[in-house]
Amino acid sequence: MDILWLEQKDVRSLLNISDAMDAVEKAFEQHGRKKIQMPPKSYLYFEGHNGDLRTMPAYLEEQDVAGVKIVNVHPDNRQKGLPTVMALFVLNSTVTGAPLAVMDGTYLTDIRTGAAGGIAAKHLARPESRIMGIVGSGNQARTQLLAITNVFDLEEVKVYSEHMARAEQFKLEMEDKAGCTITVCSSIEDVCDCDILVTVTPVREPIVKSEWIKPGTHINAIGADAAGKEEIEASILERSRVVVDDIAQASHSGEVNIPISKGIITVDDICCELGEVIAGLKPGRSGDSEITVFDSTGLAIQDVATALLVYNAAKEKGIGKMLPMF
Template sequence: MECFLMDVLWLEQSDVKSVIDMSLTLDAVEHGFFEHGLKKVQMPPKSYLYFNKHNGDLRTMPSFMEEQDIAGVKIVNVHTNNREKGLPTVMAVIVLNSTQTGAPLAVMDGTHITDMRTGAAGGVAAKYLARNDSRVVGMVGTGGQARTQLLALSKVMDIEEVKMTCRNISHCTSFESDMKQVIDADFTSKDSIRDVCDCDVLITTTPVRKPLVMSEWVREGTHINAIGADARGKQELDPALLKRSTIIVDDIVQASHSGEINVPFSTGIISQSDIHAELGEVIAGIKQGRRSDDDITIFDSTGLAIQDLVTANMVYMRAVELGIGKRLKLF
């Protein structure tokens, strides 16, 4: 039951981290996709403000879930030069609102939630789309998002080997050092992306605007989580690879203008008929996901507002239960 007081629960990043883990996030995100597949959500496509001279953008992501009766909005940036300033490339704030009054219930750090729910989406996609015997993971990119992607995968499959590559070999070393603490697997650093593509599940987490994974490098039966393309003009995969694969998007409208499919879609290389399903439709049993062990499946992840909403609501409920956070008067 909501308490109709004009105060807001403030949760800073340390508060969020104290109540969230990947297993909880996976459950929340899977349910969010399920409701999305049943069309029981309101979720306009994310809107963008582009700060071209600052190499950045600002995005707003509102959503409402009917079954859970929760609503909110995330405001998130992507500034590629922030690392030079000692700031995260991606930062976010999430506001949860009462559906009864519209009043804000909580304001919380969304940066860690963004990392976790994006990783969880990849884990959920692999759960439904990867071959059951998948054991080898390939990582193109070893930044912060690569960590939560691999963490989520470790919860849904038995990982025996992780192949990784990135532009700076020292980043691969730190990635291996960090992830070996939570995943019992062999880690091997590769000089080429082609070598990394020899895997069962391929994860791409780069911000590039020209394809770096070529079709001929990917063998039949591979599942790919394409994570990096989250804005107009970005793409990581060879369009020829898309043409020979089963494409699953998180949301068809959003992916068309800001996902992995956005460039080949806008140039006519692929059309809406080439998009097999939304992930929520697969989870809800409305459409089939992987159709054979030889099928190449691609999950085009743009990041949905409902992922933030269900994860933030889980954080809020646990924080209230445990008495975590600060109460701030709004008026």
């Protein structure tokens, strides 16, 4: 039996942010209507290596397709010349259980996470939002920007990185793609003076203070995707309408995980899941002065939906290699 093998260059050639956003939005809607199967991600923590390995399976009932991603997060990899995040995705037939394709999941992860941020902003940010702030300047900062510019006509993007040279490189690389001015800021406080704030860092102590967040701001809290991670002060959550990608998963490993464990907020303080907003089952933003927060941990349904998109495009265009397996 042969299986389709897709390298990262193949996935890059087949996947764009606009199509990914459509696929991921539909997956979230199915999640809101309980038309998926998706156990919470499982983690292996490697003591002494500052890293973890995660497995993420899911089944999309309406597309009748399943798959699983294996992904690591090792923040020290940059010093070793390796990506912080590397992933492999296996797409499976539900009829036989056989793998249909094995593909790079690293670029897939970047794009589908950015897509989720763009979709969240579409449903939760003020429609007239024109200024975006980004804390962090890595790969995820890039895909979040691409997704949000797909929805909003931005006038300025403010970016902060603890490494100024990386922020300057981000500006150089992304200004034309964003179609607006990118301003490198010297402080996180300056970045927070915006309409849509995106945090994409691996920190374990809050770096965004409540006093910096003005009424009407929408926040995509992307970086906290494992137990113990936290980017924004808990008091911001107390002031906000909090929407998560998945309550069970976010409670364990999202931005809300530490405030919940400390009793600062409870699961009942979470408004709802993003899929419920998209499906029209729960309200999103209630007014222009409300602060909204999207707590993104990254769902396996995003990977399956995006991988299916890549697989179908690869078959149509004859891209990839068929390799024997069984």
